[in-house]
Amino acid sequence: MKLFYKPGACSFSPHIVLREAGVDFTLVKVDLMTKRLENGDDYFAINPKGQVPALQLDDGTLLTEGMAIVQYLADTVPDRQLLAPVGSITRYQTLSWLTWIATEFHKGFTPLFRPDTPEDYKPVARALLEKKLAYVNESLEGKQWIVGTRFSVADAYLFTVLRWAPHVGLNLDALSNITAYMARVEARQAVAAALAAERA
Numbered sequence: 001m002k003l004f005y006k007p008g009a010c011s012f013s014p015h016i017v018l019r020e021a022g023v024d025f026t027l028v029k030v031d032l033m034t035k036r037l038e039n040g041d042d043y044f045a046i047n048p049k050g051q052v053p054a055l056q057l058d059d060g061t062l063l064t065e066g067m068a069i070v071q072y073l074a075d076t077v078p079d080r081q082l083l084a085p086v087g088s089i090t091r092y093q094t095l096s097w098l099t100w101i102a103t104e105f106h107k108g109f110t111p112l113f114r115p116d117t118p119e120d121y122k123p124v125a126r127a128l129l130e131k132k133l134a135y136v137n138e139s140l141e142g143k144q145w146i147v148g149t150r151f152s153v154a155d156a157y158l159f160t161v162l163r164w165a166p167h168v169g170l171n172l173d174a175l176s177n178i179t180a181y182m183a184r185v186e187a188r189q190a191v192a193a194a195l196a197a198e199r200a
Contacts, residue, residue: 001025004047004054006032007198008163010106011053014069015198016156019190021077027197067098070153082153094147097154105132106161112168129170133178136162140177144184151188159185 003018003025005011009032018025028037035043035050047054047064055063055072063069074083084090111117111125136158139146146154162182165172172178185191 001058002028002056004028004030004037004043004052004056005198006030006052009052010066010157010160012163012194012198013066013153013157013160014053014055014073015194016159016191017070017073017082017153019194020082020151020156020188021073021080023073023077066157067102070098070156071095074153081150084148084152090148094152094154097146098157101154101157101161105129105136106157108132109161109164109168113164126168126170129165129168133165133170133172133175137175137177140181146181151185155185156191159191 001018001023003011003015005015005027006029015027030037030043030052032050032052037043037046044050046056047062049064051064053064053066053069055069057063063072071083074080078085083094108125108129112122112129117125136146145151146158159182162172162178172182186195
């Protein structure tokens, strides 16, 4: 399999899940400004959406959208328990978190990364994110992971998005549940390996 990614972007979530799943894959870096791969190939020829992540399966099938990719990967290695079985409430609680992270939390950062966002809107965007960070911090009270007692695909995505906070002027120091959670996730072997690979 090939994961098309940009270092530090939302593609980091399936990157973590690939390593947690223990499957063979290669990383292919995408320049999202030029829509080119490292070898100069046109990324649009592979993924007409032009965004990351995209996962090319061994048979050439292309799967896009991080939420779909991580669910697919988790379901291919059920013994790794990255997503609870179909029919269990834990699965749907995990999918609920995945959806919230994608539609509410992740998208809340977008205006702060865009160069064309008016300066007077950025404090509004930060204030909205601070409320969401408080919600995450409260949700982690007394928990090791965001859903249940096992690291899941929702943790891979939550960790990915939380890492963006300092880059947009949001301080996590006072959010003790989040800071402890971030340390727990970073200590995982698969996460450390993904971080090292994207820094390379």
